Amino acid sequence: DIQMTQSPSSLSASVGDRVTITCRASQSISSYLSWYQQKPGKAPKLLINAASSLQGGVPSRFSGSGSGTDFTLTISSLQPEDIATYYCQQTYSLPLAFGGGTRVEIK
Amino acid sequence: EVQLLESGGGLVQPGGSLRLSCAASGFTFSNYAMTWVRQAPGKGLEWVSAITGSGASTFYADSVKGRFTISRDNSKNTLYVQMNSLRVEDTAVYYCAKDLAPCSSAYCYEKGHDYWGQGTLVTVSS
Numbered sequence: 255d256i257q258m259t260q261s262p263s264s265l266s267a268s269v270g271d272r273v274t275i276t277c278r279a280s281q282s283i284s285s286y287l288s289w290y291q292q293k294p295g296k297a298p299k300l301l302i303n304a305a306s307s308l309q310g311g312v313p314s315r316f317s318g319s320g321s322g323t324d325f326t327l328t329i330s331s332l333q334p335e336d337i338a339t340y341y342c343q344q345t346y347s348l349p350l351a352f353g354g355g356t357r358v359e360i361k
Numbered sequence: 362e363v364q365l366l367e368s369g370g371g372l373v374q375p376g377g378s379l380r381l382s383c384a385a386s387g388f389t390f391s392n393y394a395m396t397w398v399r400q401a402p403g404k405g406l407e408w409v410s411a412i413t414g415s416g417a418s419t420f421y422a423d424s425v426k427g428r429f430t431i432s433r434d435n436s437k438n439t440l441y442v443q444m445n446s447l448r449v450e451d452t453a454v455y456y457c458a459k460d461l462a463p464c465s466s467a468y469c470y471e472k473g474h475d476y477w478g479q480g481t482l483v484t485v486s487s
Contacts, residue, residue, distance in 0.1 A: 290406075297477035297480055304471075309475070341405065345472065352406040353405070
């Protein structure tokens with residue numbers, strides 16, 4: 255089974271800061287990587303799939319990159335509404351697996 | 362508008378059973394595989410089970426294999442999961458999710474899950 259490791263597990267940044275979250279797969283998953291945003295008490299929301307394909311309606315300050323085993327989610331200018339936990343998910347093979355999550359807070 | 366509405370959660374004793382439902386609307390239900398994902402209190406997301414659009418193929422995480430059964434009724438646009446031999450560690454919010462890519466005869470999970478229900482809480486406790 256493929257394991258997904260996210261870092262950091264939490265971060266605190268100021269409004270307007272550039273925020274980077276990393277996700278590492280235990281083996282190559284090509285570009286089969288999705289990113290989700292989950293706000294407290296809410297269901298996850300798909301932000302990005304295929305490592306870098308932004309879903310419709312998602313602000314352009316969000317971007318994804320990477321392939322193989324190392325991936326990055328970047329928020330170019332953190333906004334108050336971005337406070338959430340972010341999860342990566344490998345969609346390369348079953349069982350699908352999520353990373354442990356990164357909680358983003360405002361400093 | 363795509364909507365997914367889970368129901369059936371509640372409190373059950375260890376060893377008990379529960380059936381969750383997910384009523385879908387706003388898309389051609391039979392064209393899409395569907396997935397169950399759970400989240401234990403204060404924890405991360407865990408993929409649990411999936412079923413192809415036709416219902417012909419099912420997939421399970423090792424943690425639930427042999428205890429959970431996923432099914433669907435395309436005439437009712439409803440997804441189910443029958444959960445037997447429940448354990449304390451099955452306590453979680455259970456989400457149903459629609460797979461982004463239309464794919465009725467296979468589990469086309471490569472593009473992720475684009476719509477999620479609000480979740481239903483299952484508590485396994487004596």
